[in-house]
Amino acid sequence: MNTKYVSSFLILSLFLGVTLLSLFSTQVYASNKDKHTEHHAETDEHNSDVGHVKISLKSASAAGITSITAHSGEIKQTIKVYGKSVLDPKASSQIRARFPGMITQLTPNIGDIVKKGTVIGEIESNSSLKRYKITSPISGIVTSRNLNPGELADEQVLLTIANYDKLWVELRLFSSQVSKISKGQKVLISSNNTQTTSVIKHLLPNNSNQPFIIARVPLDNTQQVWSPGLLVSGSIVVNKIQAPIVVDNRAIQVIETNKVVFVKNETGFEKRQLTFGQTDGAFTEVLSGLQLGEQYAVENSYLLKADLGKSSASHAH
């Protein structure tokens, strides 16, 4: 009887031994492993719902986040187009002999400045053998001289006189730009290092051959800084409005297709979705959502967007 108890004891302990080992082997894998901790700021889950970024003034300035006060401003929308400077059609004159004959006198040479009304040459008519004088119809510079005294003038151009005091710029406007442009808009004409402002005088309608229309802008050239045939660019102010509130474009961030700015509050910044109006690339009109006098983050506002989004930022392979 003893043996039986003992045997059963032995078998029991054998069983226990095996159980312990296999229990252990499955227990080990009950995971409690924490070897890879991800650090989330506690307020993150709350943050991403409400859009608050908690940050102290010191940390904000250390991160390079600057803020300005919302103010009114001007939105000046411009379109940049290109064109060429041309001579004013009225400002060039090709001087011919009225009556064919021999040239007896032709004074100005290329480059000479001629005043309107000055006598520039004399021709002896073929038919009447009388000499008549030729006066310059306009003031300007002689740009070409084709005949010399002693030669017969028939229909050819004797001299070309051009006045460069006023040029025109012919800007090309393509179909996607045309709708915004109208007569009277201010233009900033620039070429290399010179700039000047002017106004659109004419808009020449579309020739069927050309894919663009021409905007003609007068260019004052009394200082002789410009010359015809230059490629110039024109920044046309298509719209100028005075908006009660504008924001700096650098402050606008896109979060899940919504455009927001970060407005300062007591604990840091909060994201606010605004409705925007017109923009000119540097400032944008605010239609609603922001009050005058509120401060919003401008430079490095990207960091605030990043802070809101970081709780879902992960790196997986």
Next chain:
Amino acid sequence: MIESLLRLSIARRWLMICMSFLLILFGCWSYQVLPIDAVPDVTNVQVQINTRAPGYSPLETEQRITYPVETALTGIPYLSYTRSLSRYGLSQVTAVFEEGTDLYFARNLINERLNGIKGQLPPELKPEMGPLSTGLGEIFMYTIEAEEDAVQADGSPYDATALREIQDWIIKPQLALVFGVTEINTIGGFDKEYHITPSPEKMLEFGITFDNINAALRNNNSNRGAGYIERNGQQLTVISPGQLKTISDIEQVIIKHINNTPVKISDIGEVAIGKALRTGASTRDAKETVLGSAMMLVGENARSVSLAVAKKLEDIKASLPKGIIVEAVYNRTTLVDKAVYTVQKNLVEGALLVIVVLFLLLGNVRAALITAAVIPLAMLATITGMVQVGVSANLMSLGALDFGLIVDGTVIIVENAIRRLAQAQHDNGTQLSKKERLHVVFQATNEVIRPSLFGVIIITVVYIPLFSLSGVEGKMFHPMAATVVMALISALVLSLTVVPAAVALFMTGKISEKESRIIIATKSIYKPLLLGAMKMRWLVLSFAMGLVGFSIWLATTLGSEFIPQLNEEDILLQAIRIPGTGLEQAVEMQMSLEKSIKDFPQVKNVFSKIGTPQIANDPMPPNVADTFIMLKPRSDWPNPTISHSELAAKIVKTVSDQPGNNFELTQPIEMRFNELISGVRADLGIKVIGDNLEQLLTYAKAIREVIEKIDGAADIQVEQVTGLPVLSIVPNRTAIARYGLNVSQLQTVVATAIGGETVGSIFEGDRQFKIVVRLPEDIRRNVEKLHELPVPLPSGAYVPLSEIAILDITESPNQISRENGKRRIVVTANVRGRDLGSFVKEAQTLVAQEVEIPAGYWLEYGGTFEQLESASQRLSIVLPLTLALILGLLVMAFSSVKDALIIFTGIPLALTGGVILLWLRDMPLSISAGVGFIALSGIAVLNGLVMLSFIRDLAKERGELMPAIIEGAMIRLRPVLMTALVAGLGFVPMALNIGTGAEIQRPLATVVIGGIISSTLLTLLVLPILYRMVHESAFAKH
């Protein structure tokens, strides 16, 4: 057979001693060539195929590159699975092969396949295989910086571009020559490029298109040979050098003529050294720098290669320009040395303790010396075996070596030999003659050889389950098992050959067998205890049972972890920002991060890698940065008592003030392992597999909602697949046709204007730099004004971009992952406060119920839980088998099932002590502890074996049970105590060590020590009781 071997050993004892000298020689030589590392390399066999595709969006990358490459790989033999990543400008396909596949063979096959699909890929793209390295391969990192006042040859101070030039053309070519280095990877700085930045207005003015500029540069930049002329016996080689050499050369290139006036490059734009669009940057101590890292060839020895690289770097310093500083910032040698030191310390201290115990308990100097001599001999034999088998010496392989265990067999033999010799001497009255002595030695050895052999075999056998582990755990523990088995087998062989020979040789003269006082004292305590226990047997038995039950319950309350993490003593802080963050912005954020980290006094230096390096082995997008925080030695800290995790937590708290960063705290090697091993790093990953990205995302989000509700779920995340802002310039086909253009002309203009077009190279000696045509920065960056960009027409006119294209900024996928050829999104979750198995089951049921997945899409469950599941399944089969095997061996030894069972009870009794000591030390259960339990089982059985075999022989001899038991127990007390003490003390240094790597060995040692204590006590008391109870009736009959 054993007998004849013993006889031979004793007869040819000098021969045996000579052979042991040979062993010593062999062992020393093996030690010289033994590869040493900190931890075993557990990364799987994998090949990365990276294709750089500048300008390609993730969708395009996937469609044009990733998909063809993946398809090309299907069907390669031994391929386990493929996974891939398509990002902006990069396609990475990782092919994972089965364990044991030859890496070179795999690469060869892949190469073949890649050649086959050359025609399918876009012509300018080249897929490249990653370097021949593993996850542990980045063993050395250095930075290149310039002193404050250092200037270049032209007088300007060094900038990131110049530093990168030095790295690419001076340092890298020399370092790459070091033996064992397969690649030098670079990150940071700017690739030097010559940039031609034409102004759109000038181009309009002269009627020049980008094509004109590109063609002019291409056509005016070449050297051409013209054969040779033989003249007056001399050979005159003719060449026409026409390569562009300097910036002014480029400026003088003529693009076209207008009215006989040449228009040169200088007329339409500027030529200068510019910055390439880079994908990665690096910073150090809050300044931008260039970081180089040396990658080690597969199979080489980390320590020797990093030492060689360090030495070569010193040599290179001589060839650097004045004022340039090159400094090593990460060197694997440090970690290896620290880990090796820990192991060495443990081994040496363990050996010393063992020897001391031997001296104390044996009471005979020579005997103790013989036993102690087995330690170095077995060690050398083990090292020889490791070199032959290819196991490296590291924390894991050497970590389970316990000399006490190894000399157990020897102790038994030597102890018995002394006892018999002393007895014979005593009986004889005088010293023994040689013949008598040899005979006694033979008899003594033979008496205990069987139980000794069986014991060692049993201890060896219990390590077999470790060989059944596969995957990561397998790679970690196979070396350990192999090393211990080799050590035990060599100890076995030694105890059959050298030990009897040595005993026969050296135990001459007067054998003083004084029982040391300790033994006498112990015996006097033991006898009454034993007698008392025999009387109160039921009490003792029930106490033992109760103890076992208690420890089972205790085991369930202990925490558990998989494998204790090696403390590398360096911190790696991964800073993660929102997708779409620009590289320069990330660099700014990173520099302010480093500034505040540097303020901590414990930090030696801090450097970071942002984005993707030149060789994209670890492709990070620009919004991810690895911050390496190297710490000073603990002795230099102002407060050396704070732990690493405390310091790390403090650092994280401080930098959390900076907006926009999410942090993950890890360690350098740990991170590389995690990234390389699997696609999913969390406990549970649910992969949604299908075709349509948006659908996948919807399902993934639905699954996330379901999982969030389950008890124990934590850190739930859906893979980030959207959020990359993309400016699309969409051609308006009708408008384009109206102007006589085609789409590719528009695209060339856009690509050249914004991205830049490479139109040739400039050579400066050996160095080669690209020539790139691109719009000036201020125009390029102005997105609002981009629609005004004039696009030149073939007729010489122009048209603004807005006429022929629509500009649109949208959010697009920033990363597309695929696995085995299908798109996938992963939902990851960690489990806290609950066991993984039930969590996974619940998750599976709930997801199946609540999330509807239509045809064409399916789910796969993955994550580390897969590994754990397979490992535990494996073990739950193998462990009982091993136990059965042990039982079988015992039965074979004793030809009696009952006796075998008696000895077997030692195992649960031993486990109690292990569990209790773990609980007392507040350590969780882990595989380390598990290995300790395995070792413990062997020792427990050995003890019981020793005692029971003797008692049985005595009982047979005497014919009486009780006296045999008592006497047998008393005689066997010393060897039992010795084997137990020696085995236990060998582990004490390991249990107490706090050096590098000790945390892996501590649980193992703790379990063994606790278990030995309990097993010895219980063996000494419970086993005699049981033996009596089992055999009482049999004896009573006589």
